[in-house]
Amino acid sequence: MKIRLIGCQSTMNEVKWYGSEKSADYVFLDYTYHARPDKLHRKLQELIDESQDYDLITLTYGRCSNAVVGLISPQVPLLFPATHDCIGLMLGSNARHQEAFKESPTTYYFSQGWLDYGRTPYQEYLEYMQKYGPKKAGQLIDSLYGRYTKAVLILTPGMKDIESYRKRVKEIADFFGWKTGEMQGELNLLISILNGERVSESVYVEPGQTVTLAMLNGGSGDENNC
Amino acid sequence: MNLYDELKQAVIDGDEDMVAELSEKAVAEGTSPVDAVQEGLVKGIEVIGEAWKAGEAFLPDVMMSAEAMKAGLAILEPEIAKLGMGDGNVKGKIVIGTVEGDIHDIGKNIMGAMFTAAGYKVFDLGTDIKVEEFVKKAREVGADIIGASALLTTTMIGQKQIIQYLKEQNLRGQFRVFVGGGPTSQSWANEIGADGWAETADEAVELANRILAR
Numbered sequence: 001m002k003i004r005l006i007g008c009q010s011t012m013n014e015v016k017w018y019g020s021e022k023s024a025d026y027v028f029l030d031y032t033y034h035a036r037p038d039k040l041h042r043k044l045q046e047l048i049d050e051s052q053d054y055d056l057i058t059l060t061y062g063r064c065s066n067a068v069v070g071l072i073s074p075q076v077p078l079l080f081p082a083t084h085d086c087i088g089l090m091l092g093s094n095a096r097h098q099e100a101f102k103e104s105p106t107t108y109y110f111s112q113g114w115l116d117y118g119r120t121p122y123q124e125y126l127e128y129m130q131k132y133g134p135k136k137a138g139q140l141i142d143s144l145y146g147r148y149t150k151a152v153l154i155l156t157p158g159m160k161d162i163e164s165y166r167k168r169v170k171e172i173a174d175f176f177g178w179k180t181g182e183m184q185g186e187l188n189l190l191i192s193i194l195n196g197e198r199v200s201e202s203v204y205v206e207p208g209q210t211v212t213l214a215m216l217n218g219g220s221g222d223e224n225n226c
Numbered sequence: 227m228n229l230y231d232e233l234k235q236a237v238i239d240g241d242e243d244m245v246a247e248l249s250e251k252a253v254a255e256g257t258s259p260v261d262a263v264q265e266g267l268v269k270g271i272e273v274i275g276e277a278w279k280a281g282e283a284f285l286p287d288v289m290m291s292a293e294a295m296k297a298g299l300a301i302l303e304p305e306i307a308k309l310g311m312g313d314g315n316v317k318g319k320i321v322i323g324t325v326e327g328d329i330h331d332i333g334k335n336i337m338g339a340m341f342t343a344a345g346y347k348v349f350d351l352g353t354d355i356k357v358e359e360f361v362k363k364a365r366e367v368g369a370d371i372i373g374a375s376a377l378l379t380t381t382m383i384g385q386k387q388i389i390q391y392l393k394e395q396n397l398r399g400q401f402r403v404f405v406g407g408g409p410t411s412q413s414w415a416n417e418i419g420a421d422g423w424a425e426t427a428d429e430a431v432e433l434a435n436r437i438l439a440r
Contacts, residue, residue, distance in 0.1 A: 037409070063379045065377075065409040066379065066411065085379075101380055102327075106329055131286075140286050143332055143335070147353060148329070
């Protein structure tokens with residue numbers, strides 16, 4: 001089976017760690033699409049349209065601010081996780097993500113990929129400092145991140161030099177005055193997607209069907225899952 | 227460049243201090259505060275809003291322009307009130323907040339500033355707001371609209387809960403409920419029975435104008 005994988009840099013390390021025996025062709029999109037669901041939607045649709053000669057198109061994107069809603073693949077089925085975002089995907093399920101979220105809605109999660117390829121809140125602060133000066137940088141960063149209270153590093157298999165990631169998370173947390181914590185990742189859901197396997201927390205879309213909110217809700221069976 | 231254009235430019239530049247200085251100047255010179263807001267501040271924020279939609283402006287630019295506009299409003303609003311265009315003549319009252327469990331407040335703040343500039347009285351509850359708090363405040367101030375923001379697919383259910391709660395309390399007819407935020411959409415608003423949804427703050431204001439004029 002020829003699989004086309006369209007992924008986000010946030011999960012790139014885990015995808016590459018697992019590899020794939022099924023000869024998937026990878027393409028990874030820049031993490032900055034995270035903040036622009038409209039642009040992400042257009043980019044995903046463009047790549048799906050270009051990938052109509054595969055047997056299956058898989059995404060490592062979940063709902064991601066509903067960027068996947070409305071996507072359509074004319075000839076090839078789509079498969080992607082029904083999680084809200086990459087945090088749920090890294091933690092293995094929406095249920096686990098929700099549980100952690102309820103416990104502390106003011107937690108900022110860091111994955112390996114976010115630290116490697118993304119822009120951390122501290123890097124953002126440094127950029128604003130340079131561009132706008134200390135006063136405005138302080139105001140901006142406070143509006144953006146002032147309400148978080150904790151930084152949690154998600155540990156996933158294949159992470160090399162965990163200490164360096166811990167150190168970076170600690171640096172960021174210290175700057176903002178956040179507590180730190182860790183959670184063990186769980187990659188079964190991601191792996192099933194990479195293998196093209198349909199599981200209960202994935203969404204499989206027949207060719208020619210449009211991705212709807214109802215399909216995303218079906219994934220976990222959680223009625224609160226809007 | 228006249229004063230309105232200078233105000234507009236200072237908002238575009240996100241220059242809070244300059245906006246404050248120009249607003250003081252407008253007051254000192256006896257310029258109409260309503261025009262200073264509408265022809266100056268609002269025109270500036272519209273330019274930035276358009277640039278944001280086109281992908282030409284970045285979030286910090288929009289945030290700073292909104293802050294600059296707020297600095298101007300803080301000076302010009304009391305002047306508008308003095309002209310007898312205060313509370314009694316406001317277009318409407320809106321209670322806004324971000325739903326429980328959600329601490330994103332930038333979009334909500336920008337919306338609040340736009341509603342203020344458009345002549346509404348805005349009551350901003352902040353973020354992580356429980357359903358009951360929205361409704362309590364709306365009753366207390368006699369709000370026309372409750373505006374609930376959600377930026378996460380995990381928290382947008384809170385918008386639905388506001389509508390459910392209003393129904394349970396037999397208050398649904400008293401308030402219009404507007405919803406917004408990244409993951410929300412018109413179809414979500416329809417699904418939960420909200421009265422309004424808009425993609426941007428200026429569209430939300432236009433929608434409120436239309437709905438309340440009915």
